[in-house]
Amino acid sequence: MENSTIAATATPGGRGGIGIIKISGSKALSIASAIFTPAESTSLSVPAPPVAGGPGPADAIKSHRLHYGHIVDPESRRVLDEVLLSVMKAPRSYTCEDVVEINTHGGHASVRAILDLVLRQGARLAEPGEFTRRAFINGRIDLTQAEAVIDVINARTEKSLHLAAAQIRGTLRRSVEEIRDSLISLLTRTEASIDFPDDVEELLEPEAVTAEIDADVIGPLQDLIQKYTDGHVLRDGLKVGVVGRPNVGKSSLLNCMVQKERAIVTELPGTTRDTIEEATTVDGVPIILFDTAGMHETVDPIEQIGISKTVENVNGADLVLFVIEADHPPTVDDHQIYEQFKHKPMLLVVNKIDLVDPEVAEAVPTEWRFAKSVRISALYGRGINSLKKEILATVIGDNPIDIESGIVPNLRQKSILENSLAAAHAIRSEVNSDIAMELIAIHAQEAIDSLGQILGTNVKVDVLDQIFSQFCIGK
Ligand SMILES: Nc1nc2c(ncn2[C@@H]2O[C@H](COP(=O)(O)OP(=O)(O)OP(=O)(O)O)[C@@H](O)[C@H]2O)c(=O)[nH]1
Ligand SMILES: [Mg+2]
Numbered sequence: 347m348e349n350s351t352i353a354a355t356a357t358p359g360g361r362g363g364i365g366i367i368k369i370s371g372s373k374a375l376s377i378a379s380a381i382f383t384p385a386e387s388t389s390l391s392v393p394a395p396p397v398a399g400g401p402g403p404a405d406a407i408k409s410h411r412l413h414y415g416h417i418v419d420p421e422s423r424r425v426l427d428e429v430l431l432s433v434m435k436a437p438r439s440y441t442c443e444d445v446v447e448i449n450t451h452g453g454h455a456s457v458r459a460i461l462d463l464v465l466r467q468g469a470r471l472a473e474p475g476e477f478t479r480r481a482f483i484n485g486r487i488d489l490t491q492a493e494a495v496i497d498v499i500n501a502r503t504e505k506s507l508h509l510a511a512a513q514i515r516g517t518l519r520r521s522v523e524e525i526r527d528s529l530i531s532l533l534t535r536t537e538a539s540i541d542f543p544d545d546v547e548e549l550l551e552p553e554a555v556t557a558e559i560d561a562d563v564i565g566p567l568q569d570l571i572q573k574y575t576d577g578h579v580l581r582d583g584l585k586v587g588v589v590g591r592p593n594v595g596k597s598s599l600l601n602c603m604v605q606k607e608r609a610i611v612t613e614l615p616g617t618t619r620d621t622i623e624e625a626t627t628v629d630g631v632p633i634i635l636f637d638t639a640g641m642h643e644t645v646d647p648i649e650q651i652g653i654s655k656t657v658e659n660v661n662g663a664d665l666v667l668f669v670i671e672a673d674h675p676p677t678v679d680d681h682q683i684y685e686q687f688k689h690k691p692m693l694l695v696v697n698k699i700d701l702v703d704p705e706v707a708e709a710v711p712t713e714w715r716f717a718k719s720v721r722i723s724a725l726y727g728r729g730i731n732s733l734k735k736e737i738l739a740t741v742i743g744d745n746p747i748d749i750e751s752g753i754v755p756n757l758r759q760k761s762i763l764e765n766s767l768a769a770a771h772a773i774r775s776e777v778n779s780d781i782a783m784e785l786i787a788i789h790a791q792e793a794i795d796s797l798g799q800i801l802g803t804n805v806k807v808d809v810l811d812q813i814f815s816q817f818c819i820g821k
Contacts, residue, residue, distance in 0.1 A: 365453065550783070580631060666692040
């Protein structure tokens, strides 16, 4: 266990109904005793035994209760605020350490003053994610569950929340543990056959072992990797870049999709100079839309910077919406934009259909290849629902995301799963090629160690630093 006692504000800064200051560590109870005055003398403590050297007031604080009273600065005797204080003694707490939470009136000054007082009493300010990191270090949760805490905090839709909540309950952990157990069993038998070569036939009969690796290791690993591909957009959001010539209606489309006047729209070409990002939700899937500077040949240095930013941002998107005008045949600039992004999944969005005869289909160059083309009027909000449907269909396909299983690995976990899969394939080919048992053992150990990095059993400190730095302070 860590020795230092940490403290932080657990609620967002600014004005609010309540603000919560969280303290965790061996001094949490004594700090609480020093600064909290219960409204009734009996509410914080049971009477302390009068034995010299016996337990002090902190030991006598009742756990898993809410205590009503005031925070009083012990030096100045000044009352800082009226509060509710909750106490959760180790190990039955979030961090498995003594935890105290002070519920104060939300407001910058009150929360700040109490946190300062707590720090003056010997706590130190918590690092981002340090409470959750302690829950992990102290063995209450594994690393998949710790990472799911970030996902819960970041969840933008009910579906994303459902996935994160399932992962906190340990769905991914259980799948990974099952695969690891199979590998451990294989490793044990491999090591036994190294020690007792006469029993190899019986311990590692190639056909049976191959079938076993396929069913218990390779299949489940492939399944988990596929689940990332199918479902990561629910957690990470779908990045959709809107590109096109100046004035085709990209900003109008963004505004229409997010239903607010987010980007400036004018009849002047070159209105949008910078990439504008806005989030929305389609059918429970978070979508992050990027409106971009109109692309064309230009000598204007500001526009040129905007255009190179467009290319950079849109290259990182999951899907490109290429907007053209229904009332203009494609221009040289349109062709160049198509060439620039044709390597990406792309939808053609024909805008301004209100300006053309609905019976006449616009000319689209035959060499242009798109997942689909959708006709819209961003000005009048026509075709937007079909466009939303096509966005999801293009990226997710016809199969709805299986959120019931509750398992979608994140990018870190997925690349570890891929390493484990490579090691599992290596075991499979060794088993079938009569090569030394030692090599099978090495690959099995490799796969076991990889999976341990998902669970956090053998993960490096810098990886942990990187994971927990994504948290907010106070979690
Ligand atoms: N008639 C019609 N006009 C539209 C439609 N969509 C956009 N416009 C108009 O087209 C003009 C340009 O719209 P914007 O949304 O600013 O175009 P943009 O592609 O963002 O332009 P830049 O930022 O300059 O690259 C504005 O006058 C819009 O009102 C549409 O569906 N129909
Ligand atoms: Mg614009």
